[in-house]
Amino acid sequence: MTQPDDHWLIRPTTIRWLWIIGYSVLAITVLLQLVIPVKGYFGIDGWFGFGALFGFLSCVLMVFGAKFIGKLLKRPDDYYDV
Amino acid sequence: MFEMFPPALALIGGALLTALISSRQLRAVVVIIAPLICLYLIWQVPDGVVVRGAFLGYPLELVEGGPVRRLFATIFAIMSATGAVFAFNHARRTELVAAQLYAAGAVGVSFAGDLLTLFVFWEIMALFSTVVVWCGGTESARAAGVRYAIMHLLGGVILKVGIEGLLVTTGSLDIRPLSAHDFSTWMILIGILINAAAPPLSSWLSDAYPTASPTGSVFLSAFTTKTAILALILLFPGESILVGIGLFMVFYGIFYALLENDIRRILAFSIVNQVGFMVVAVGIGTEMAINGASAHAFAHIIYKALLFMSAGVVVMRTGKHLCTDVGGLFRTMPVTMWCGVVGALAISSFPLTSGFTTKTLISQAAVGEGLTTVYFLLAAASAGVFLHAGIKFPWFVFFQKDSGLRPKDAPWNMRIAMLFFAFLCILIGVYPQLLYPLLPYAMDYHPYKPGKVLFYLQLLLFSGLAFFLLLPWMKRTLTISLDVDWLWRRGLPLLVKYVARVGKPPVGALRSRLQQGAGLLTASARHTMGHTGPLGRSWEIGTTALWIVLLLMVYVFAYYLF
Numbered sequence: 001m002t003q004p005d006d007h008w009l010i011r012p013t014t015i016r017w018l019w020i021i022g023y024s025v026l027a028i029t030v031l032l033q034l035v036i037p038v039k040g041y042f043g044i045d046g047w048f049g050f051g052a053l054f055g056f057l058s059c060v061l062m063v064f065g066a067k068f069i070g071k072l073l074k075r076p077d078d079y080y081d082v
Numbered sequence: 083m084f085e086m087f088p089p090a091l092a093l094i095g096g097a098l099l100t101a102l103i104s105s106r107q108l109r110a111v112v113v114i115i116a117p118l119i120c121l122y123l124i125w126q127v128p129d130g131v132v133v134r135g136a137f138l139g140y141p142l143e144l145v146e147g148g149p150v151r152r153l154f155a156t157i158f159a160i161m162s163a164t165g166a167v168f169a170f171n172h173a174r175r176t177e178l179v180a181a182q183l184y185a186a187g188a189v190g191v192s193f194a195g196d197l198l199t200l201f202v203f204w205e206i207m208a209l210f211s212t213v214v215v216w217c218g219g220t221e222s223a224r225a226a227g228v229r230y231a232i233m234h235l236l237g238g239v240i241l242k243v244g245i246e247g248l249l250v251t252t253g254s255l256d257i258r259p260l261s262a263h264d265f266s267t268w269m270i271l272i273g274i275l276i277n278a279a280a281p282p283l284s285s286w287l288s289d290a291y292p293t294a295s296p297t298g299s300v301f302l303s304a305f306t307t308k309t310a311i312l313a314l315i316l317l318f319p320g321e322s323i324l325v326g327i328g329l330f331m332v333f334y335g336i337f338y339a340l341l342e343n344d345i346r347r348i349l350a351f352s353i354v355n356q357v358g359f360m361v362v363a364v365g366i367g368t369e370m371a372i373n374g375a376s377a378h379a380f381a382h383i384i385y386k387a388l389l390f391m392s393a394g395v396v397v398m399r400t401g402k403h404l405c406t407d408v409g410g411l412f413r414t415m416p417v418t419m420w421c422g423v424v425g426a427l428a429i430s431s432f433p434l435t436s437g438f439t440t441k442t443l444i445s446q447a448a449v450g451e452g453l454t455t456v457y458f459l460l461a462a463a464s465a466g467v468f469l470h471a472g473i474k475f476p477w478f479v480f481f482q483k484d485s486g487l488r489p490k491d492a493p494w495n496m497r498i499a500m501l502f503f504a505f506l507c508i509l510i511g512v513y514p515q516l517l518y519p520l521l522p523y524a525m526d527y528h529p530y531k532p533g534k535v536l537f538y539l540q541l542l543l544f545s546g547l548a549f550f551l552l553l554p555w556m557k558r559t560l561t562i563s564l565d566v567d568w569l570w571r572r573g574l575p576l577l578v579k580y581v582a583r584v585g586k587p588p589v590g591a592l593r594s595r596l597q598q599g600a601g602l603l604t605a606s607a608r609h610t611m612g613h614t615g616p617l618g619r620s621w622e623i624g625t626t627a628l629w630i631v632l633l634l635m636v637y638v639f640a641y642y643l644f
Binding site: 007009010022025026029030032033036037038039041042045049050051052053054055056058059060061062063064065066067069070073074075076077079080 | 484537538543544547572
């Protein structure tokens with residue numbers, strides 16, 4: 001049923017291009033702040049690149065926070081069945 | 083009898099017809115047309131009380147119009163109709179009937195002018211949503227349905243206690259802004275919060291919804307938690323404790339969704355997360371905040387149902403429900419994938435989607451009140467939503483790895499329902515001015531300021547970067563995460579076993595002592611009251627008379643003295 005898988009989206013060249021495009025878009029959204037001022041409601045959120053840094057760090061914190069909570073709370077998925 | 087026809091009756095009538103009609107085609111027409119008639123009726127309801135009644139001498143306000151009530155009823159009816167398009171060809175008849183009655187309950191709550199009417203429709207929702215869960219048809223659906231029903235009946239009792247108490251203390255059942263300051267109002271608040279999946283009782287939602295059928299979970303995602311939000315808006319606007327409760331829900335949803343492996347359970351946790359945003363907004367309580375809660379509920383029902391539809395099609399077509407079992411489905415399910423992606427972008431409040439034009443209202447309300455911490459926590463949570471739902475859901479289901487599965491794309495009716503909701507997500511994102519005039523308060527708000535858009539793009543896109551860089555730490559595992567429901571699913575049985583084990587020797591000793599005591603008592607009774615005992619044998623009449631005289635004298639003497 002599985003035919004040889006050569007979908008263009010999963011070719012290594014495509015994936016490399018996706019990373020390149022992705023990083024360029026990220027750079028552009030930060031650099032655009034030189035042209036478009038972000039109104040900081042509380043001062044700090046108007047700093048250059050604040051949104052980028054805040055979003056990234058929040059996610060890192062949440063992923064590792066979830067890992068830690070998972071250590072305490074994760075059980076095999078048949079836990080309640082036995 | 084009525085000045086106007088109560089909108090909920092259209093859905094109740096539709097449900098009865100669905101139950102009676104045997105032709106599949108005709109039934110399909112009924113389940114789709116009934117909500118549309120309901121929608122028409124909703125827009126005929128003017129402001130103020132229009133249908134009155136009485137029960138046991140209490141005046142009832144069966145239908146009361148108002149902007150926020152109409153807004154919620156509108157989205158419930160749209161949801162019911164679109165859900166019917168999605169479901170009619172695949173769901174069991176019982177499920178279609180129950181889903182319509184469930185929606186009727188939601189519309190009834192929306193227009194309830196007094197707490198008694200609200201309570202009746204509240205319980206109708208509890209009953210028929212349980213039936214929808216049971217229509218999952220599996221053993222786990224049966225068990226989860228029982229737990230779900232117990233939780234909601236318990237919530238109903240707590241709500242009822244509060245309503246009775248309020249009636250006794252104030253003499254009024256009217257729905258009006260209250261504050262949680264005494265026992266009755268607290269009971270009402272707790273009863274509503276149970277339906278909002280607030281802590282510590284959030285687990286019923288992620289427990290029950292994913293066990294329903296692929297079509298059933300679409301209906302379930304829409305009504306219960308959002309009627310709770312409406313009830314909070316009507317009864318507890320500006321109740322400051324809600325800000326803390328809402329923030330807890332926001333992060334609870336993110337962390338549990340990050341740990342989850344079941345596709346639909348990820349979405350269930352993200353309901354708690356999104357409802358948390360709305361609870362925060364009700365807690366802030368300003369006009370902007372209430373607008374935010376209402377608008378976000380409206381948009382949320384659409385994109386969340388869309389996500390559940392997309393996930394439902396995957397579950398239906400592949401028969402798998404775990405992230406670890408699927409992947410690479412984009413090859414053969416492009417429509418389902420794109421609709422899922424639109425829903426995922428909307429829930430992440432990406433610019434040009436409905437989430438952006440509604441959720442930023444809530445952030446703006448936090449700014450308006452100078453709530454710095456709340457604002458930054460909501461911003462962090464927005465990043466977290468993109469992480470746990472916005473990318474995680476489409477990535478693990480449609481891309482990730484090639485699972486080798488090549489399922490067919492969605493059937494035509496499911497495609498229509500998904501494309502319609504995807505269209506609405508973008509429509510409200512691009513033309514928010516279609517939704518804003520329907521909100522309870524007039525406002526001058528422009529979501530698309532360049533600086534704001536740029537801030538959110540940075541926030542979201544760098545969350546995306548974090549997701550892909552941290553992928554090795556997010557590998558799905560075959561696990562579940564414990565929640566408060568451990569207490570009654572495991573804790574209570576363990577306690578019973580423990581008590582039985584520890585209590586056996588002392589209870590045994592106590593029992594033998596009691597038996598001994600009882601034996602002695604019987605023996606002594608036999609001795610005194612038997613045929614030959616002092617109280618059992620027959621006495622001469624003179625002795626009896628003497629005793630009577632003696633007792634009478636004691637009585638007369640006592641009477642004289644006291």
